[in-house]
Amino acid sequence: MNPPPADIGMPLTEVDTPALLVDLDAFEYNVKKLSEEVMASGLRLRPHAKTHKCAVIGQQQIAHGAVGLCCQKVSEAEAMVNGGIADVLISNQVVGTKKINRLMSIAKRATISVCVDDANNVADLSAAAVSFGVDLNVLVEIDVMRGRCGVEPGEPAVALAKLVCESPGLRFAGLQSYHGGAQHIREHHDRAAAIQGAIEASQTTKRLLEEAGLDCETVTGAGTGSYEFESQSGVYTELQCGSYVFMDADYGRNLNVSGDYVSHFRNSLFIYSTVMSVPNRRRAICDAGLKSIAFDSGMPLVVDEMGVSYDRPSDEHGTLTVSEDNHPLRLGEKIKLIPGHCDPTVNLHDWYVGIRAERVEALWPIVARGALW
Amino acid sequence: MNPPPADIGMPLTEVDTPALLVDLDAFEYNVKKLSEEVMASGLRLRPHAKTHKCAVIGQQQIAHGAVGLCCQKVSEAEAMVNGGIADVLISNQVVGTKKINRLMSIAKRATISVCVDDANNVADLSAAAVSFGVDLNVLVEIDVMRGRCGVEPGEPAVALAKLVCESPGLRFAGLQSYHGGAQHIREHHDRAAAIQGAIEASQTTKRLLEEAGLDCETVTGAGTGSYEFESQSGVYTELQCGSYVFMDADYGRNLNVSGDYVSHFRNSLFIYSTVMSVPNRRRAICDAGLKSIAFDSGMPLVVDEMGVSYDRPSDEHGTLTVSEDNHPLRLGEKIKLIPGHCDPTVNLHDWYVGIRAERVEALWPIVARGALW
Numbered sequence: 137m138n139p140p141p142a143d144i145g146m147p148l149t150e151v152d153t154p155a156l157l158v159d160l161d162a163f164e165y166n167v168k169k170l171s172e173e174v175m176a177s178g179l180r181l182r183p184h185a186k187t188h189k190c191a192v193i194g195q196q197q198i199a200h201g202a203v204g205l206c207c208q209k210v211s212e213a214e215a216m217v218n219g220g221i222a223d224v225l226i227s228n229q230v231v232g233t234k235k236i237n238r239l240m241s242i243a244k245r246a247t248i249s250v251c252v253d254d255a256n257n258v259a260d261l262s263a264a265a266v267s268f269g270v271d272l273n274v275l276v277e278i279d280v281m282r283g284r285c286g287v288e289p290g291e292p293a294v295a296l297a298k299l300v301c302e303s304p305g306l307r308f309a310g311l312q313s314y315h316g317g318a319q320h321i322r323e324h325h326d327r328a329a330a331i332q333g334a335i336e337a338s339q340t341t342k343r344l345l346e347e348a349g350l351d352c353e354t355v356t357g358a359g360t361g362s363y364e365f366e367s368q369s370g371v372y373t374e375l376q377c378g379s380y381v382f383m384d385a386d387y388g389r390n391l392n393v394s395g396d397y398v399s400h401f402r403n404s405l406f407i408y409s410t411v412m413s414v415p416n417r418r419r420a421i422c423d424a425g426l427k428s429i430a431f432d433s434g435m436p437l438v439v440d441e442m443g444v445s446y447d448r449p450s451d452e453h454g455t456l457t458v459s460e461d462n463h464p465l466r467l468g469e470k471i472k473l474i475p476g477h478c479d480p481t482v483n484l485h486d487w488y489v490g491i492r493a494e495r496v497e498a499l500w501p502i503v504a505r506g507a508l509w
Numbered sequence: 510m511n512p513p514p515a516d517i518g519m520p521l522t523e524v525d526t527p528a529l530l531v532d533l534d535a536f537e538y539n540v541k542k543l544s545e546e547v548m549a550s551g552l553r554l555r556p557h558a559k560t561h562k563c564a565v566i567g568q569q570q571i572a573h574g575a576v577g578l579c580c581q582k583v584s585e586a587e588a589m590v591n592g593g594i595a596d597v598l599i600s601n602q603v604v605g606t607k608k609i610n611r612l613m614s615i616a617k618r619a620t621i622s623v624c625v626d627d628a629n630n631v632a633d634l635s636a637a638a639v640s641f642g643v644d645l646n647v648l649v650e651i652d653v654m655r656g657r658c659g660v661e662p663g664e665p666a667v668a669l670a671k672l673v674c675e676s677p678g679l680r681f682a683g684l685q686s687y688h689g690g691a692q693h694i695r696e697h698h699d700r701a702a703a704i705q706g707a708i709e710a711s712q713t714t715k716r717l718l719e720e721a722g723l724d725c726e727t728v729t730g731a732g733t734g735s736y737e738f739e740s741q742s743g744v745y746t747e748l749q750c751g752s753y754v755f756m757d758a759d760y761g762r763n764l765n766v767s768g769d770y771v772s773h774f775r776n777s778l779f780i781y782s783t784v785m786s787v788p789n790r791r792r793a794i795c796d797a798g799l800k801s802i803a804f805d806s807g808m809p810l811v812v813d814e815m816g817v818s819y820d821r822p823s824d825e826h827g828t829l830t831v832s833e834d835n836h837p838l839r840l841g842e843k844i845k846l847i848p849g850h851c852d853p854t855v856n857l858h859d860w861y862v863g864i865r866a867e868r869v870e871a872l873w874p875i876v877a878r879g880a881l882w
Contacts, residue, residue: 137510138584138879152607154881186824208825211511228825231785231796231841234525253786254840284826285786285794316823412604413626413658421658423604426853428881432799432822449805450689451559451852452581452601453657467627468604479824480799483857486879506511506859506878508527508801 140487140499148494153410153470154428156485158500160492162404163381164196169401170363170380171200177367182206182225182356184378187479189504190488191219193381204247206376210238211507217246219503225249225356227312227376229257229277229285235509236260240268249273251312253287258299258306265305274300275354277312278341280334284316289337294344301350310354311345313338314376319361320386320433324393331365338371360401361390384478386433407436407473407481408489409454411465420456420465424473425449430480436473441465446473513860513872521867526783526843527801529858531873533865535777536754537569542774543736543753544573550740555579555598555729557751560852562877563861564592566754577620579749583611584880590619592876598622598729600685600749602630602650602658608882609633613641622646624685626660631672631679638678647673648727650685651714653707657689662710667717674723683727684718686711687749692734693759693806697766704738711744733774734763757851759806780809780846780854781862782827784838793829793838797846798822803853809846814838819846 141152151157174181183197186208194205194216204223207213213224223246230239230250242248243265252258252274265272276297279286287293293311300308318330338355345352356374358366360383366372379387382405390398409424426449429436436454438444443462448455454473458465465471475481483505490498514525524530547554556570557579567578567589577596580586586597596619603612603623615621616638625631625647638645649670652659660666666684673681691703711728718725729747731739733756739745752760755778763771782797799822802809809827811817816835821828827846831838838844848854859878863871 138881141882150607152605152882229785232525232783234523253788256840279788283792284788284823284828286788410605412602415626415652415657415659419656424881426803426805426850427856427879430799431805448656450657455657467629477799483800484879485881506800506857508511508797508858509514509525 137501138486140489142489142496142499144496144499146496148491148496149470151408151489151496153408154424155408155489156482156487157406157408157472158488158490159404159406160490160497162402166381166383166401166404167196167200170377171202174367174375175201179367179372180374182374182376183381184227184376185212185216185504187378187482188381189215189482189502189507190500191216191221191503192500194219194221203374206378209507209509210235211509212504213248214238214242215504215507217242221246223247225275227251227314227356229253231257236264240264240270243270243272244268247273249275249309251275251277252296252300253277253285255296255299258296258303262303262305270305272306273309274306275309275312275356276300278337280313280337281315281317289341290344293341294348294350297345297350298348308350310352310356311338311341312357313355313372314357314359315362316359319359320390322389322391324391327362327390328365331362335366335369335371342371360387379478382478384433385437385474385476403474405475405478406439407475409471409473411467411469411471414465414467417464418458420458422454422456422471423452425453426451428484429473429475430477430484432480433477436475439472439474441471444471510874511859513862515862515869515872517869517872519869521864521869522843524781524862524869526781527797528781528862529855529860530779530781530845531861531863532777532779533863533870535775539754539756539774539777540569540573543750544575547740547748548574552740552745553747555747555749556754557600557749558585558589558877560751560855561754562588562855562875562880563873564589564594564876565873567592567594576747579751582880582882583608584882585877586621587611587615588877588880590615594619596620598648600624600687600729602626603634604630609637613637613643616643616645617641620646622648622682624648624650625669625673626650626658628669628672631669631676635676635678643678645679646682647679648683648685648729649673651710653686653710654688654690662714663717666714667721667723670718670723671721681723683725683729684711684714685730686728686745687730687732688735689732692732693763695762695764697764700735700763701738704735708739708742708744715744733760752851755851757806758810758847758849776847778848778851779812780848782844782846784840784842784844787838787840790837791831793831795827795829795844796825798826799824801857802846802848803850803857805853806850809848812845812847814844817844
C-alpha cells in the first residue's frame with residue numbers, strides 16, 4: 137500500500153496529487169439521509185461496500201442503522217470482516233474451491249450470506265459448509281435485468297431454492313433481485329418502469345416460494361438510482377445502495393420525477409489534481425489520467441471552474457480546455473474533479489483524504505482496493 | 510498489497526482469478542527482440558516502466574542492454590530506484606514542492622533526469638537541486654503532438670534550454686520528443702507521416718540549440734507503435750518503448766508496411782478469469798470487469814475460444830457471448846483474455862503470475878502499482 141498523500145491537520149492546498157478527497161460534511165449528510173429514509177420506510181439498509189472498499193466507512197454506515205454490508209468479492213468481504221463488520225452479504229456467486237474455502241473461513245467469524253444461480257455451485261457450497269462446520273445463508277439470485285447472472289424468476293428459482301433447503305450446511309435466506317441496468321436510466325418514469333419488472337419478477341417468485349412452503353424472509357436489491365421504487369414495492373425487504381455515499385458525475389445526470397437533475401445526495405468524492413503544464417492560454421494539463429480516474433462513464437467534471445473542461449485523458453495526464461472568459465490556469469494550481477463513476481475510481485487509490493473546512497481531518501485506508509478474488 | 514493469487518510451482522489451472530498472467534517465453538522473446546533491434550541500430554534503449562511498474566522486469570531489460578528506465582511519476586521512479594535501477598528518466602514534468610523534494614531525494618542515490626516545459630518550474634528545480642546538493646539532468650520537452658505538455662519546438666525550446674544551462678544544480682541533457690498520439694495510428698504510412706513531423710521538429714530544434722552553442726546530447730522519445738521511424742531518423746538517440754514487453758489488443762490492431770497486423774512482438778500479458786455464471790447456452794459471465802481490466806481501448810479478446818466474445822464489462826463481471834458452434838462454457842472454467850490496453854490494466858493488479866509450460870514459475874510484485882505522485 138502506498139503512503140497517504142497527506143498528513144492529518146494539513147491545509148487542503150498542501151495535499152499531494154492526485155488524491156482522492158472526501159468532503160466529510162457532504163459524506164456524513166449522505167450517510168444520514170439514506171439511513172433516515174430507509175428507517176422511515178421500515179426496510180433494512182445493507183449498503184454496498186463495492187463502492188467504498190473501506191471498513192471505516194462501513195462502520196459509520198452501521199452506526200447509522202445499516203444491518204450489515206454487501207460485498208462483491210470474497211476478498212472484499214474478508215477485508216470488511218477484518219475491519220470489524222459482523223454481517224456481510226456477498227451479492228454475487230462464489231465459484232471455485234479456493235474462494236469457497238475463504239468464504240467458509242470468514243463465515244466462522246461473521247454472519248455471511250452468498251448468492252447462487254447454479255445447482256453444482258450449491259453442491260460445492262454445501263460440501264464446504266459441512267466440512268468447515270458452518271451454517272451459510274444462501275440467497276437465490278434471479279435475473280431481473282435479463283443479461284447478467286441469476287436464474288430465471290419463477291419456477292427455476294423455486295427449484296434452486298428447494299435444492300438449497302435440502303443441502304446440509306446451507307440455509308435458504310431469500311432472493312437477490314438487483315437490476316443494475318436500471319440505475320442509470322435517465323428519465324424517472326423509464327427507471328420506474330424498469331424496476332417495475334424486477335418488482336413483479338420478485339413478487340411472482342416469492343409467491344411461488346411460499347406456495348411451495350419455503351419461507352422467503354429477504355428480498356434484497358436496489359441501488360442509488362432506483363431505491364425509491366424498491367422501497368415502495370411491498371416485496372423488497374432490504375436495500376443495497378452503494379454510490380449514495382459519494383455520488384458521481386454519471387448519477388448526477390439522472391432526472392427526478394420533476395425532470396430536474398437528482399439532488400437528494402451531495403457530491404462528496406473528488407479527485408484533487410495539480411496543473412502540471414500550461415502550454416498556452418487555452419490548454420492546461422493536469423496530473424490525473426487513466427490511472428487515477430475511471431472513464432467508463434465519461435469525463436470527470438471540473439469543480440468551481442465554469443470555463444474549464446476535462447477533455448481527454450491519457451495514462452497519467454488530463455488535457456483541460458480553458459475558455460477565454462475563465463481565469464488562466466496557473467502552473468501548480470490545484471483543481472477538484474468529480475469522477476464519472478465512483479466505484480472503479482476508488483479502486484485506483486489507497487487512501488481517502490477526509491476534508492472539513494479546507495483541512496485534512498481524516499485518512500482512511502481503502503483496505504479492499506484491488507481485492508479481486 | 511494483496512497476497513498473490515498463486516503459489517510458485519502450482520499448475521496454471523489452480524491460479525485464482527482474476528489474475529494477471531505473464532507468458533514468460535513470450536515476454537522474454539519481446540525483451541530480447543527489441544534489445545537486439547535497438548543495439549543493431551546504434552541507439553540507446555530506455556524502456557518505459559509506466560507499462561510494467563515492476564523492478565524485476567526493469568532489471569531484466571537492463572540485463573539485455575537497456576541504459577536505464579523511463580518513469581512517468583516521481584513515486585514510480587522511487588519504486589524503481591528502490592528496486593535496484595540506477596538510472597531513471599522521468600519523461601514528464603515534476604511540479605510542486607513535495608514532488609520536487611522527492612525527486613531530489615532519489616537523485617542523491619541514482620542518476621535521475623527530468624523534463625521541463627516552464628521557466629518557473631526550472632527555477633524551482635534549480636533551487637531544490639542546490640539545496641539538496643544534486644546535479645540534475647534536465648531535458649526540454651517539445652510538443653511534437655500538438656496537444657499535451659511541452660514547449661513549442663524551435664526558439665521557445667532553445668530559450669528554455671539556455672535557462673536550464675544558466676541554472677545552478679541543473680545540467681541540460683537534451684530534448685524529450687515523444688509523439689504519443691502517433692502510437693496507435695493504424696496505417697503504417699500515416700504513422701510514419703505523424704512521426705516525420707516529430708523528427709523534423711526535433712531536427713530543427715537540435716540545429717538551433719547547436720547554433721546557440723548548446724550541446725544536445727540526447728533526443729529521446731518513441732514508443733512501441735512508432736520506434737522503427739525514430740530509429741531511422743538520424744536525430745533520435747534514445748528510444749522509450751514500453752508496451753513491447755506485453756503488447757495488447759489495441760497495439761495488435763496496428764498495421765505494418767505490408768498492411769498486415771503487426772506481429773514482431775508477442776502477446777505475453779493475459780487476464781486469467783473464471784466463468785462464474787452460465788445463465789444459458791449463449792451467455793456466460795466471467796469474474797473480470799472494470800476493476801481488473803482497462804477498457805479505454807476497447808474490449809479484451811478471448812484467447813483460444815474463437816466463438817466467444819467479451820461484450821460488456823460491469824464493475825466485477827464480464828458478459829460473454831458464446832456462439833452456437835463454440836463448445837458451451839462450463840461453470841468454473843477458466844479463460845484467458847488479452848486486455849485492450851496493457852498499462853492501465855497492469856495498474857489494477859499487485860502481482861504478475863509468471864507462467865511457463867502451464868506452471869507458475871514466478872511471482873513478481875508490481876511495486877509501483879498506484880504510484881500516482
